[in-house]
Amino acid sequence: MKIWDIVIVGGGPIGIACGLEAKKLGLSYIILEKGCIVNSLYNYPQNMQFFSSSEKLEIDGIPFISIEAKPKRNEALEYYRRIVTSNDLNISLFEKVNSVTKTDGNFQITSDKNKYLAKNVIVATGFYDLPNKMNVPGEDLKKVSHYYKDPHFYSSQKLAVIGASNSAIDAALECYRKGAEVSLIIRGPEVGKRVKYWVRPDIINRIEEGSIKAYYNSTVKEITENHITIKSPQGTTSLENDYVLALTGYMPNFGFLEKMGIHLSQDEKKLPQYNPETMETNIENLYLAGVICGGMETHKWFIENSRIHASMIMDNIKKKLSSKLSFSNS
Incomplete structure (x- = not known):
């Protein structure tokens, strides 16, 4: 079975940003999304207008042009869809990930369609799936x-x-x-x-x-x-x-995180454990990106302040790859 450099779980804006960064580095990657492209945004109210202005929703420096300063749902769908198609990102849609387990240094990812092996996993699944x-x-x-x-x-x-x-x-x-x-x-x-x-x-x-x-x-x-x-x-x-x-709010799939072995805080916030400088969790080479990092504090992270997670994660992965290469050549 092929061993991917990175498997990205979640095809929302932050998962897409991670895919763009992986592609820049020439790493083998695949984005697994249980629904359509930016599935959570697709399920937002049809007339929803974002709190953030369009430039704060941009990823990878790709301009987001909207009619008004604060874009609406349909404009965001167009923007992120075009990024995926124009950059030919490797994304598998309508493929739900059921489990992620680490064995012998690599991760085995099981979806409802396939099985994958990966050196690194990024979880960017958001919080819109489970209502309070x-x-x-x-x-x-x-x-x-x-x-x-x-x-x-x-x-x-x-x-x-x-x-x-x-x-x-x-x-x-x-x-x-x-x-x-x-x-x-x-x-x-x-x-x-x-x-x-x-x-x-x-x-x-x-x-x-x-x-x-x-x-x-x-x-x-x-x-x-x-x-x-x-x-x-x-x-x-x-x-x-x-x-x-x-409309009482939503929460991340904590059971999915715990099943992977990610530690959560024992209070009502249920904050997942990760290094804020690298986004790496308590499990080596398993990373979190996007709003899922906030646990029950779903108002803390947005697209605009979590889009940097993609470059932070890739910088860490790149450093690890460089260290391994230097060690193997010594």
Whole structure:
């Protein structure tokens, strides 16, 4: 079986950046992505606008030109797709990695299609796959979704949006403007402070004028086919309801990391162990890149501040290869 220099798990922006750096060094590599190119971005809401400006989403110095300063989802899909195709990156799509184990110095990677051997592995899988569950009765009903795509579906419906972050606030505003009757259920005392600065005043004004009903310091107690029951400081309230968008955040696949042997902090943050100068984990030649480095602190890492991980990792791999070459020649 061929031994690859690098197997990259995850074909998002950071996984793509790692592939570009590996190609520059002339290393054999393959990117394994369980979905389409930049699968997480593809599953973002159709009308989503990034918080970051386009130049901060660029990788490898390739210009990202967008109509507005802050690009939208469809522009990002076009940008990253063109990078993959124009650079002829070696990427295998719709191939999910199930396990990564280290034996005799190399890694064995098993996907749902193939097996690979690699000297180095980079995990750049993000955190968008597993929603934070509320663990309440009725959460598994068909009317409940942890992902939001398009507001048209909820027009003329009684919609409960749960959450106070960007995803929840964007959904509440979009659905309200497409004719949904929106109730916003927020666990804390106010709309999240990290909501995009041009969006936060909009949602606050809609709440104050009564267009969107907000329930602060509230949690969901139960969901049924026709109602949602919430608990607040004012007591228990049952609201008529057609659909629920539980946009309560997402988390990395910690089980996947632990199965590989990566150490996680024993607190609620579940921070994976890695060297911040090289991105190498407690397992030699196994690296982390991108937002997965933040554990449960999913707001700490973005494309703009983690795109440097690719060059950091490749610099470390290059140094190791140079050291081995010097040793073998001595």
